[in-house]
Amino acid sequence: MKGFIFNLRTKIITGPGTIQEISTELDRLKAKRPIIITDKIIREKTDIVTKIEEALRGKKDYLVFDEVKPDSECSIVNKAYQVGSEWEADSVISVGGGSSIDTAKGVCILFQKKGDIREHQGVYILSGPTVPHIAIPTTAGTGSEVSHVAVIKDEQAGRKLVFADHFIMPTVSILDPTLTTSMPPSITAHTGMDALTHCIEAIHSTENNPVSDALAIHGIKLIKENLPKVLNEPNNLQFRQNMQVAAMMGGAAFTNAQVGVVHAIAHSIGALYGIPHGLANSLILPYGIKFNLPECPRYKIAAEAWGIYEENPKKAGDKLAEELLKFIESLGLPKTLKDVGVKREDFDKIAELSIGDPSIISNPRFAIYPEAIKEILEMAYDGKI
Numbered sequence: 001m002k003g004f005i006f007n008l009r010t011k012i013i014t015g016p017g018t019i020q021e022i023s024t025e026l027d028r029l030k031a032k033r034p035i036i037i038t039d040k041i042i043r044e045k046t047d048i049v050t051k052i053e054e055a056l057r058g059k060k061d062y063l064v065f066d067e068v069k070p071d072s073e074c075s076i077v078n079k080a081y082q083v084g085s086e087w088e089a090d091s092v093i094s095v096g097g098g099s100s101i102d103t104a105k106g107v108c109i110l111f112q113k114k115g116d117i118r119e120h121q122g123v124y125i126l127s128g129p130t131v132p133h134i135a136i137p138t139t140a141g142t143g144s145e146v147s148h149v150a151v152i153k154d155e156q157a158g159r160k161l162v163f164a165d166h167f168i169m170p171t172v173s174i175l176d177p178t179l180t181t182s183m184p185p186s187i188t189a190h191t192g193m194d195a196l197t198h199c200i201e202a203i204h205s206t207e208n209n210p211v212s213d214a215l216a217i218h219g220i221k222l223i224k225e226n227l228p229k230v231l232n233e234p235n236n237l238q239f240r241q242n243m244q245v246a247a248m249m250g251g252a253a254f255t256n257a258q259v260g261v262v263h264a265i266a267h268s269i270g271a272l273y274g275i276p277h278g279l280a281n282s283l284i285l286p287y288g289i290k291f292n293l294p295e296c297p298r299y300k301i302a303a304e305a306w307g308i309y310e311e312n313p314k315k316a317g318d319k320l321a322e323e324l325l326k327f328i329e330s331l332g333l334p335k336t337l338k339d340v341g342v343k344r345e346d347f348d349k350i351a352e353l354s355i356g357d358p359s360i361i362s363n364p365r366f367a368i369y370p371e372a373i374k375e376i377l378e379m380a381y382d383g384k385i
């Protein structure tokens, strides 16, 4: 019998219009000079930053840094920190998808550790709380708004660096569904599949625990029901909010239970080919389940959450993988690696990156050797399970 630790530092505020709470939350945190970290698309093509500025105007001094790229990069983190520290920011507000939130986490690390973010990769990096961070996600999937992890690309080395520490969990997350309605359908689908992968991998992980299980099981139910609906009715705030809540639950689950080989491979093909993270997970998830199934009866729990009631754990896992493939197809997403341009001749490189990814450590079946990764890649390449 094993014990477990469950840690969730983040205060969660949900509901339409809750963006207005931001000034009050800064007051509670005694923060007077936030740096807002976002990207140019959100700043220029949506009214989200304007809404935040209206909520802050006359109450707080603030500075907007809008240079985040689709994948958070070390040089951008370093620059945002430099700009923020020179301006004497005392807090961080991240606005956007996982890239903005992870960039902000990197900036929070530098407020304590200084230097170049590349010097600080690893786990348990911080000695205590760093500056307050209010995360305002505009997608529903990464779970970064509650997670203890930041994945930041080292653009010079061509790989993604992982930073993990409970002190980089955002202090507050505001989940306002009105901010997610402008999300394009492809991003809604990709990020939703990321959330689903978090839930399923949290259940199969060797670090699974009852609290993460509870969050992940409900997250799976919400995603199965609401992801197709939100693609049909993108302006439905209830469906949007349900997806935000599911993504947050998936984030809280995996931040305490970890993920596995699906994320390890997804990080690798994301770094090599620029495939969006959620899509990369979607392409690997059914095959990761197939690989793990001989040593992971816990897929029965995920299968039940999906509505598959099968006594035999192996059959339950098989059916779950099959149903997930149908679900992915129904969302209009590609189902094979060859569909997205991944090349067989790169399998060695993908395997090398994947076995070096920290996500693989808690995979339920030992997979830290190239042949294991290539077995999954072979299935995912042709879509054969």
Ligand SMILES: [Fe+2]
Binding pocket: 142, 194, 198, 263, 277, 281
């Ligand atoms: Fe993820």
